[in-house]
Amino acid sequence: MELRLMWWNAGLSPGKGPKASGDKQQAALAVVNGLIQTHRADLFGLCEVSEADIVRLSNEFGPKGFGIVPIQDKDGQAQFDMCLLYKIDTLAFDLTSKLAAFDMRSKSKIKVGFAIQAVLLQNGEKISIVASHWPSRMQRAKDHVSRIEMSTALRDLVEQKRQEGWGRFVLMGDYNDEPYDTNLFNVLCATRDHAFASKRKDYFYNPFWRHLTGQPYDASSTNHALHGTFQYAASHEPQQSWWLFDQMMFSSEFVGEGPWHLREEDTGVANISRQVYDYTPKPTFPGKLTKSQTLFDHLPIYSTLERI
Template sequence: MDDFCNIVDFLLNDCELDFLALLEVSVADYDVLRKKLGVGFNIIDASNSAGVNLYFDMVFVYRDGVFDFVDKFDLTKIYEGRTYKSAQQLNFILNDLLVHFFVSHWPSRIYAKPDDGARERIAETIANTIDRDIKGDASLVILMGDYNAEPFERCIQGSLSASRDFSLVEGNSKLFYNPFWRYFSYNKSGGVNGSYFYKNGWGARWMMYDQIIFSSAFVSGSSGLVVDDDSVCIFNHALIDAAYDRHGGKLFDHYPVLAVIKGK
């Protein structure tokens, strides 16, 4: 827990993050983190039951005075008799604008195979919620989390309408921009080539499971806020590397992903 809290402190203070989503966090972890957080941050314990033996396990930290929290909703999907977690929707005010986060931790590929249709239905729940509840071409929506799926898979590219083409998204309010396609080129130095390393992977061992995906308004800047495309990254600082579980026994098994939003 000391290592965990030190890394969170580093991300919030040294990296100056204003919003941080943490997945697979227990109630006990939340209690420790809440006591360790310094002045100027608020924490949302979003861990709660989503059905029989199914729990959301997320904690959200945001900087006071930057984001103003509005409300939160849980999105689930029942598919073929099983309940899945689609996302937790958090709504904030940022620069007098309403920003909607949909933070997801989709099931492991052990429990939902890439071709069984579950992920498409999970993703459609998010897409349908956005279509029904969030109106306007300038809507500010951010999809993020551990999808246990890569950017090219149907559930991400198709069901969430997440495109790799910046200029195409800029002119089409129905599309989302997914900048994490860029990590499919191989790093010959032997460094990080994805957010998750599976040592027994067939065809590839690095997977790009963790992503931050932006609605068109963050690309066109139509509302005054825009994603800084150059800032998007897998964060593999030495402090994270030391805690990363590539071969077993360490603290984290996913690298964090980061992005910056700025005024246009």
């Protein structure tokens, strides 16, 4: 038995930015459709989507056998902007719980995560999914204290759910931090050492450490190497333009004695473009898109779980 997971910051309705044009909306639908077919996704998390985007997704993928869980709740100033697409013949959902942390510096709430139990229809087993979309570094810098508060709150949420009987946790999201940053590595305890994580239930295994760099340089290759999931050429940190902000992290149950395991060779970054800036979708919808209309600044990620 397998469960294939995907995540993408589609950038359709960013909180403080302009909403996507109609052509870009159609391009995003084409991308999601292609990814579902290529990676045979059972569960697809999306962020920077609005209620109107969710209606379009539902109209597009409902007839293809997908349901949708909208995550559009508002908690104070914290507005959740996510949804989950899922195969209705594979999954159902049981319990949910959202969490927003209070930022003492700004006196405002920050969206931390949305937890939901996915039920596998084949055997009734449950897997806990926690989806997150954390503030950008333009809103809260890399070392801002609120980022530590978010990681602490996410750990507390997982621990609370464990005490309520939840297990097998998958964290997925756009964290706007890289795997080695303090709040993910030291506070959330998401390690690159799966042997260590397998022995410690308070740790997560983060396989996306190995996607911090692209393919080895090859002078004969014309392919653009990917060095993360987010490209920001105008970064205030000029030593690089790629960042690995989108990640999935797995609790010890997936790297231990089973029965569910991460199949790491089926985990990675989906290359939807030769280069993020020059992505050109297939002409499956009318109209010609300009460079600015087709700019998706995040790449999707995927993972596969298998029951042995």
